[in-house]
Structure formats: structure tokens, C-alpha cells
Amino acid sequence: MLKKWIVGIFTLIVGTIILIVTFILLILSMKPNPQSTTPEIVKPRNALPIITEKRGITRINGHVIVNKQYGLPQTYKPGENKAARYKLNQLLHKAEKEHISLKYISGYRSYDDQKQVVETYTQKDGKQTAQSYTAPPGHSEHQTGLAFDVGTDFPMKDFHKDFEKSEESKWLTQHAADYGFIIRYPKGQSQQTGYAYEPWHLRYVGHQLANIITEGDTNLESYYHLNHELK
Numbered sequence: 001m002l003k004k005w006i007v008g009i010f011t012l013i014v015g016t017i018i019l020i021v022t023f024i025l026l027i028l029s030m031k032p033n034p035q036s037t038t039p040e041i042v043k044p045r046n047a048l049p050i051i052t053e054k055r056g057i058t059r060i061n062g063h064v065i066v067n068k069q070y071g072l073p074q075t076y077k078p079g080e081n082k083a084a085r086y087k088l089n090q091l092l093h094k095a096e097k098e099h100i101s102l103k104y105i106s107g108y109r110s111y112d113d114q115k116q117v118v119e120t121y122t123q124k125d126g127k128q129t130a131q132s133y134t135a136p137p138g139h140s141e142h143q144t145g146l147a148f149d150v151g152t153d154f155p156m157k158d159f160h161k162d163f164e165k166s167e168e169s170k171w172l173t174q175h176a177a178d179y180g181f182i183i184r185y186p187k188g189q190s191q192q193t194g195y196a197y198e199p200w201h202l203r204y205v206g207h208q209l210a211n212i213i214t215e216g217d218t219n220l221e222s223y224y225h226l227n228h229e230l231k
């Protein structure tokens, strides 16, 4: 009788454990959150930015910073950021649904890819002109895997100041932040960013920061008080 009791309780315990484990596995196997692939992004809890520098990579509150002052080493090859690309695809899909013909043009470029780009443009336009619109290797935000250039169905508008006047550009300005992107080099802020207005260049910073920067009509350098160091 006692033996039967022990076997019964034992079966009950084992059964419960199996049930709990199955439940946990079920939850874990559910749709993964793409945000979780960028655990380095720190949600700002106060106004003071936390600047870290590790192996030549500067991060502010977890966001990789690349501009004329802060560069990336040749060895930094993170590839395309999956969470950022997922969000870009969602953004482009939303545009398509609203009959806006936004297209992916370019994304991740390694240090060596950028070197090649600079050489090609230098041969085409000369060193000085090429330098005015192309970042030197190590200083292109595309090396972070978090930056994308978008365009239209009309190649003449792409990478051209006329893109600004297009319906696509207007739509992008209104919706980019909803998907965690900022127009990295906004109009009239070249003094702060170091770059002329590029309405097609998006940088993924996550939903929270994208909204703050877009609503404040500002940029990463101004928001994180890096202006004085750029000059």
C-alpha cells in the first residue's frame, strides 16, 4: 500500500515537472523578438550619455557612433544588423501598402568595400569632389550594419537633392521613426552632423531614441552633445 502511495506521488511529481518543462520550451520556441538581437542598445534612464570605447569602437548609451570624428577599425565587420534589416523591410512594406515606391538601395559596407567606393568616385569626380560626398574608409556609417540608403522607382531622384521633393521622401520623414530609424543627416544640421542633408540615408537607433530625435528635430551629435568635438 505504502509502495503504491510512493509510486503515485513520484509519478505526480515527474508528471508536473514534465508539464512545466514543456510549457517553458513552448514559450521559448514562440516567435523570437528581433529586438533581442541588439542587446547592446541601452535604454537611456537619464539625460547623461554614457560614452564607452572598446577596441576602437565608440558607443554612446550602447549606440555605435560613426562620424567625421569617430571612426571604426578595419577589423570591425559586424555585417548587416538583422533587427535593423527586419525593421527596414517592415517600413518598406508599409510604404508599398500605401502606394509609396520606396526601395532598398544599399546597406552594409565593410571598411574594404568603402575603400573601393572612395577609389571609384575619386577616379570619376576627382579627389576633392569625391571627398565632399563620400566618407573615408572607417568613417562610413554603413560599416555599422545599421545604416541603409533607400530610393525610388525613378533612378534620377536617388542620391540626388531632388529626392527631398519626392512623395517618397516626405512619407519617409513621417514614418521612419515608427520603425526605429532616423534621417541621420537632417536638413540644415550639417554644422552638427558634418554632412549635407541626405534624406535617403537611414540609421537604425531603435524606436525610443528615433522618436526623441525626430520629434526634437535634432541629430545624434546634438542630442549627445558631441558638437564641440566635431569642430
Ligand SMILES: [Zn+2]
Residues within 6 Å of the ligand: 142, 147, 148, 149, 200, 201, 202
Ligand atoms: Zn548612406
